[in-house]
Amino acid sequence: MNPTQFKRKKLKAERRSRDPYAPIKDEVKLVCKAAGMRYGDLTLNIRRSKKYPDSCTGHAWWTTWRVALTIGVKCDRAQIAAIVCHELAHILARGDGHGDKWKGTFVDLAFETYGARVKGDLGNQFGLHDQIIEAIREVLQQ
Numbered sequence: 211m212n213p214t215q216f217k218r219k220k221l222k223a224e225r226r227s228r229d230p231y232a233p234i235k236d237e238v239k240l241v242c243k244a245a246g247m248r249y250g251d252l253t254l255n256i257r258r259s260k261k262y263p264d265s266c267t268g269h270a271w272w273t274t275w276r277v278a279l280t281i282g283v284k285c286d287r288a289q290i291a292a293i294v295c296h297e298l299a300h301i302l303a304r305g306d307g308h309g310d311k312w313k314g315t316f317v318d319l320a321f322e323t324y325g326a327r328v329k330g331d332l333g334n335q336f337g338l339h340d341q342i343i344e345a346i347r348e349v350l351q352q
């Protein structure tokens with residue numbers, strides 16, 4: 211590594227340590243990698259919420275690859291991972307809403323990225339979302 215490369219690497223590390231969204235971006239990068247999507251192709255908007263500290267919500271626009279995430283300040287990594295899988299599944303399912311194609315994609319992303327397996331009936335979008343949070347949490351605690 212030459213001095214310029216070293217300086218660049220140091221700068222990048224400093225910038226990252228000041229970025230409060232870095233852990234969330236890391237989760238998006240992980241899921242993108244598993245999905246074969248380029249992180250840089252996404253337009254990502256992240257907000258932290260103190261008003262709803264235990265909840266993670268999001269929205270995805272599959273035509274423009276825009277993802278907006280609102281992450282409660284007390285959310286754990288499994289909740290963040292699940293909302294990222296949920297929203298990227300919307301992009302990959304291309305306008306399926308919370309239909310079967312989206313459900314299958316959501317389940318696949320959770321498995322491909324984290325090795326999290328959903329057992330039994332997928333249920334509706336809310337039930338499935340909760341199941342995936344639990345499945346990811348189980349894997350992360352191992």
Ligand SMILES: [Zn+2]
Nearest residue numbers: 296300307308
């Ligand atoms: Zn959704």
